[in-house]
Amino acid sequence: MTTATVLLVLVVVVALAFxxxxxFHDTANAMATSIATGALTPxxxxxxxxxxxxxxxxxxxxxxxxxxxxxxxxQTSDGLPRPELLTGGGSDLLLIVLAGLIGGITWxxxxxxxxxxxxxxxxxxxxxxxxxxxxxxxxxxxxxGDGSKIDGVIGKVVLPALMSPFxxxxxxxxxxxxxxxxxAGVAARFTEKGFRWGQIGxxxxxxxxxxxxxxxxxxxxxxxxxxxxxHWTDTENIPFWVKASxxxxxxxGTSLGGWRIIRTLGKGLVEITPPQGLAAEGASxxxxxxxxxxxLPLSTTHVATGSILGSGVGRPGAVVRWPVAVRMVAAWLxxxxxxxxxxxxxxxxxxxxxxxxxxxxxxTGFLVAVSTAMFLHSRKAPVHPxxxxxxxxxxxxxxxxxxxxxxxxxxxxxPA
Amino acid sequence: xxxxxxxxxxxxxxxxxxLILGAGLPALFAVGIRSLAxxxxxxxxEHGAGIAPAPHPIGRALAGLCFAIVLLVVGLxxxxxxxxxxxxxxxxxxxxxxxxxx
Numbered sequence: 451m452t453t454a455t456v457l458l459v460l461v462v463v464v465a466l467a468f469x470x471x472x473x474f475h476d477t478a479n480a481m482a483t484s485i486a487t488g489a490l491t492p493x494x495x496x497x498x499x500x501x502x503x504x505x506x507x508x509x510x511x512x513x514x515x516x517x518x519x520x521x522x523x524x525q526t527s528d529g530l531p532r533p534e535l536l537t538g539g540g541s542d543l544l545l546i547v548l549a550g551l552i553g554g555i556t557w558x559x560x561x562x563x564x565x566x567x568x569x570x571x572x573x574x575x576x577x578x579x580x581x582x583x584x585x586x587x588x589x590x591x592x593x594x595g596d597g598s599k600i601d602g603v604i605g606k607v608v609l610p611a612l613m614s615p616f617x618x619x620x621x622x623x624x625x626x627x628x629x630x631x632x633x634a635g636v637a638a639r640f641t642e643k644g645f646r647w648g649q650i651g652x653x654x655x656x657x658x659x660x661x662x663x664x665x666x667x668x669x670x671x672x673x674x675x676x677x678x679x680x681h682w683t684d685t686e687n688i689p690f691w692v693k694a695s696x697x698x699x700x701x702x703g704t705s706l707g708g709w710r711i712i713r714t715l716g717k718g719l720v721e722i723t724p725p726q727g728l729a730a731e732g733a734s735x736x737x738x739x740x741x742x743x744x745x746l747p748l749s750t751t752h753v754a755t756g757s758i759l760g761s762g763v764g765r766p767g768a769v770v771r772w773p774v775a776v777r778m779v780a781a782w783l784x785x786x787x788x789x790x791x792x793x794x795x796x797x798x799x800x801x802x803x804x805x806x807x808x809x810x811x812x813x814t815g816f817l818v819a820v821s822t823a824m825f826l827h828s829r830k831a832p833v834h835p836x837x838x839x840x841x842x843x844x845x846x847x848x849x850x851x852x853x854x855x856x857x858x859x860x861x862x863x864x865p866a
Numbered sequence: 867x868x869x870x871x872x873x874x875x876x877x878x879x880x881x882x883x884x885l886i887l888g889a890g891l892p893a894l895f896a897v898g899i900r901s902l903a904x905x906x907x908x909x910x911x912e913h914g915a916g917i918a919p920a921p922h923p924i925g926r927a928l929a930g931l932c933f934a935i936v937l938l939v940v941g942l943x944x945x946x947x948x949x950x951x952x953x954x955x956x957x958x959x960x961x962x963x964x965x966x967x968x
Binding site: 506509594595597599600601602604605609610613617618620621622624625626628629632633635636637639640641644645648651652655658659662725728729732733734735736737739740741742743744745746748 | 868869870872873876877879880881883884885887888889891892893895896897898899900902903906909910911912936940943944946947948950952
C-alpha cells in the first residue's frame with residue numbers, strides 16, 4: 451500500500467468517527483426537552499432520534515462535495531481538489547483533512563465531557579481552518595469570499611452563529627408566551643397530555659432535519675479524500691458506501707445518546723414543561739428548515755439552545771439559569787479557535803515527522819489516546835438514562851451529576 | 867460590511883418566516899388543545915367545585931381542524947426536506963404546493 455492509500459484509510463475512519471461524535475453530541479438538540487418532560491423515556495427518545503437521523507441522512511442525496519469551500523480553499527468550485535495539493539498521490543490534502551478532523555473530534559469530545567452543547571459543524575470547520583492555516587498559510591483560508599455573495603468564515607459561519615440563538619430564542623419565547631396565554635383556564639393535566647404529543651412530533655422533525663443537514667458534511671469530506679487519492683472521479687455523485695456508512699455512523703452516535711449534554715439542555719438551562727418543550731422544538735424545527743431552505747443553514751446546536759432558552763424567557767415564572775447559558779456561549783466562542791488550534795498543532799506534528807505515513811499514524815494515535823482519556827474520565831461521574839433527569843440542584847446525595855454542574859450551583863448559590 | 871448586509875438580508879427573512887411558522891404553529895396547536903378542553907368539558911377545564919362545565923361538540927370539531935392544519939404544515943415541511951434531498955423544491959407559485967426541479 452502506498453502512503454496515500456494508508457492516509458486515505460485513516461481519513462475515512464477518522465471522518466466516520468467524527469460523524470459518530472456529531473451524532474451523540476447533537477441528540478440533545480432534538481430530544482433533551484422530550485426527555486426532560488417525560489414525553490418520551492430516555493431510551494425510546496434516543497433510538498427514535500437515531501432512526502430519524504438515519505432516514506434523514508439517506509434522504510440527503512444532494513451532492514455535498516463542496517462542503518469545505520465555505521471555509522478553506524482546498525477544493526475548486528466544482529468540488530475537485532486543488533491540483534497543487536495532489537503531489538504524492540494527494541497526501542498533502544489528505545493530511546490537512548486528517549488534522550482538521552482530529553481537531554473537530556477532540557473539541558467535540560471535550561465539550562461532551564463538560565456537558566456543553568457546542569456546534570459540531572463549527573468544530574469541523576475550526577479544525578479544517580486550523581490545519582489549512584498550518585499547511586497552506588492564511589491565503590488558504592476563505593475568510594469572506596469575494597464579497598458578491600454570502601461566503602467564507604465570516605459570512606457563512608461567524609455572523610450566522612452570532613445571530614441564530616437570538617432568532618431562535620425570539621421565536622420560542624413568543625411561541626411559549628402565546629401557548630400559555632391561549633391555554634390559560636385549561637386544566638394542567640389536560641394540557642400536559644396534549645402537549646406531549648406535540649413535543650414528540652416537533653422533536654422528530656428536528657431529528658430528521660439534523661440527519662439531512664449534518665451527515666452530508668462527512669460524506670463530502672470522505673468523497674474529497676477519495677477524489678484526491680484517485681479512487682473516485684465523479685463530482686456529481688458520491689459513492690453509495692460513503693453515504694451508507696456516514697448515515698449509519700451518525701445514527702449510531704445519536705442512538706448512543708450524549709447523556710451529559712441532554713442533561714444540561716433538558717434540566718440545566720431551564721426547567722421545561724411540555725408546552726415549553728413544544729414551543730422550543732417547534733421554533734428549532736422552523737428556524738433550521740427555513741434557514742437551510744433559504745441557503746444559509748444555521749447550526750442546529752445554536753438554534754436548539756436559543757430556543758430552549760427562549761422558552762424559559764417566554765414562560766412567566768420559569769427558572770432560567772443564566773450562568774449555564776453563559777458557559778455555553780463561552781464554549782461556542784472558543785469552538786472555532788480551539789478546534790483550529792488542535793487541527794494546526796496536529797498538522798505541524800505530522801509535518802515535522804515528514805508529513806507522510808509516520809506523521810499521520812502519530813497524530814491518529816494522539817487522537818485515540820486523547821479520546822480514551824476523556825472517555826475514562828467521563829466514567830468517574832457517568833450520566834446515563836437513569837440519572838439524566840435527576841434534579842439539577844443536587845439535593846439528592848446519590849445524584850452522580852457532573853462535578854462541573856455542581857461547581858456551577860455553588861457559583862449560583864441555589865437553595866438546595 | 868457588505869457581507870454584513872447580505873447576511874442580514876437573509877436573516878431577517880428567516881426571522882419573519884420562523885416567527886410565523888415556529889411560533890404560529892405551536893400557538894395553533896394550543897388553540898386546538900383549548901378547543902378540545904372546551905369540547906370535552908368536565909375536568910378538562912378549570913372550574914369551581916361541583917359545577918363541571920358541559921361538553922361542547924363544536925369544540926372538538928374546532929380542535930380537529932387546528933390539529934389537521936398543524937399536521938398539514940408539518941407534512942409539507944417533511945416534503946420540503948425530502949424534495950430538496952432529491953434536487954427538487956417545493957413551489958407555491960400555483961397557490962397549492964407543487965414539487966418541481968430546482
